[in-house]
Amino acid sequence: MHRNIASGIALAALTLHAATATAHGFAGDRFFPATVLTDDPFVADEMSLPTLIQNPNAVDGSKESDVKIDLAKRLTPDFGVTFAEQWKYATIPGTKATKGLGGLTTGLQYQLFIDPASETMALAGFQQNWAHTGRVQGAGAPDFTTLTPVFDFGKGFGDLPEAAAYLRPFAVTGNLSFDFPVKTQSNGKLHPNNLNLGFAFEYSLEYLQHHVKDIGLTAPFDRIIPLVEIAISDPVNRGMSGQLTGTIQPGAIWAGQYYQIGVEAILPINHRTGHGYGGLVQLHFFLDDLFPNSIGRPIFGY
Amino acid sequence: MRNHCLRLGLGLLLALAAGGSAHAHAFLDRAAPSVGSTLNTSPTVVRLWFTQAIEPAFSAVEITNAQGTRVDDGQPIVDDKDGTLLQIGLKALTPGEYRVNWYVISVDTHRTEGHFTFRVAR
Numbered sequence: 001m002h003r004n005i006a007s008g009i010a011l012a013a014l015t016l017h018a019a020t021a022t023a024h025g026f027a028g029d030r031f032f033p034a035t036v037l038t039d040d041p042f043v044a045d046e047m048s049l050p051t052l053i054q055n056p057n058a059v060d061g062s063k064e065s066d067v068k069i070d071l072a073k074r075l076t077p078d079f080g081v082t083f084a085e086q087w088k089y090a091t092i093p094g095t096k097a098t099k100g101l102g103g104l105t106t107g108l109q110y111q112l113f114i115d116p117a118s119e120t121m122a123l124a125g126f127q128q129n130w131a132h133t134g135r136v137q138g139a140g141a142p143d144f145t146t147l148t149p150v151f152d153f154g155k156g157f158g159d160l161p162e163a164a165a166y167l168r169p170f171a172v173t174g175n176l177s178f179d180f181p182v183k184t185q186s187n188g189k190l191h192p193n194n195l196n197l198g199f200a201f202e203y204s205l206e207y208l209q210h211h212v213k214d215i216g217l218t219a220p221f222d223r224i225i226p227l228v229e230i231a232i233s234d235p236v237n238r239g240m241s242g243q244l245t246g247t248i249q250p251g252a253i254w255a256g257q258y259y260q261i262g263v264e265a266i267l268p269i270n271h272r273t274g275h276g277y278g279g280l281v282q283l284h285f286f287l288d289d290l291f292p293n294s295i296g297r298p299i300f301g302y
Numbered sequence: 303m304r305n306h307c308l309r310l311g312l313g314l315l316l317a318l319a320a321g322g323s324a325h326a327h328a329f330l331d332r333a334a335p336s337v338g339s340t341l342n343t344s345p346t347v348v349r350l351w352f353t354q355a356i357e358p359a360f361s362a363v364e365i366t367n368a369q370g371t372r373v374d375d376g377q378p379i380v381d382d383k384d385g386t387l388l389q390i391g392l393k394a395l396t397p398g399e400y401r402v403n404w405y406v407i408s409v410d411t412h413r414t415e416g417h418f419t420f421r422v423a424r
Contacts, residue, residue: 024327029416031329116415165338210330211418213338223329257326257353289326292410 028116030156037229038200041154043080045287056274062092074298082107100135119156144183169207192235328352328408344395355385361406
């Protein structure tokens with residue numbers, strides 16, 4: 001009897017708690033990994049250290065490699081901040097290699113909602129890429145600040161009917177953002193407003209194995225999420241309308257208990273973006289799992 | 303630079319490949335009856351193993367039939383010797399589809415939940 005009461009209280013408490021926001025990319029049965037190219041639709045205590053990027057060759061023949069760091073920290077369960085910085089190494093045919101820091105990007109994020117039943121979540125954010133926070137000459141860090149409001153969403157398809165059970169592991173996350181550079185031009189270059197779109201299409205083997213059908217996958221294969229990420233940036237003014245650039249990045253993420261590893265190819269969507277192909281590797285840590293009683297939890301309201 | 307990046311990346315992957323034991327979010331590791339399976343006889347218990355130990359007081363599982371009626375004995379138990387095992391007894395099941403709903407909190411207070419189905423054929 002006491003056990004019945006205890007389990008009833010536990011279920012009630014957990015059901016109530018399910019309506020509140022949680023970090024780490026959970027919405028009901030769905031675990032959303034931290035994607036590499038697409039901003040995540042959840043506030044979190046996580047860190048990417050490092051992301052190693054070999055970009056496709058640029059139009060002018062230059063080659064750029066980046067080492068990037070990203071940090072996300074919750075201030076409250078629903079509100080967080082982000083920081084991103086990268087070190088660039090570029091070679092241009094016929095010239096000396098250049099290297100240095102890119103511009104610092106910071107962000108504010110607010111979790112709009114998480115709906116466990118429909119495996120849906122959304123986030124509103126505001127990013128700022130700061131002027132003169134990197135090496136402007138050579139490394140191409142900006143000498144102007146850009147303000148960018150952001151909307152991110154995630155949707156898992158676990159609510160599909162039984163007839164489409166094998167489609168339930170699918171999920172999509174996406175971004176919509178718009179760049180407002182505070183200078184319209186500098187150093188003889190125009191800075192247009194950009195409309196940015198990003199999507200990550202995922203098929204979670206973890207979801208398939210543990211929520212749909214046991215197909216015999218064991219560790220580490222039951223924690224792999226194959227995915228394709230797409231990012232497009234479209235200038236909308238200053239004579240650059242329609243000069244769209246972007247990349248398609250097929251790859252996979254393996255998500256463990258404390259960290260995840262992402263590997264993706266980088267394919268330019270058009271000649272304006274570059275040619276050839278590149279690749280990246282990312283090591284991403286779940287700070288809320290590594291340090292659940294200190295830096296891994298919200299500073300306030302926990 | 304490309305080679306340097308690749309070497310660094312591979313080194314990190316190798317260094318971390320053996321890691322991963324855990325006190326973090328508890329994922330379902332395996333279940334009996336297995337996820338999405340079809341059984342020829344009615345099982346007497348549902349067992350769920352998680353990737354790490356869970357809190358007995360805040361972890362539960364319930365089994366329902368196609369009409370949403372509970373068919374378990376209402377007494378979920380976390381195994382005394384294996385803190386990753388959550389189990390619950392069942393009433394005699396008639397042929398049909400059954401839904402397993404679970405909610406657990408791992409020992410470091412992270413919450414996860416999930417559900418799956420299995421069928422009894424006859």
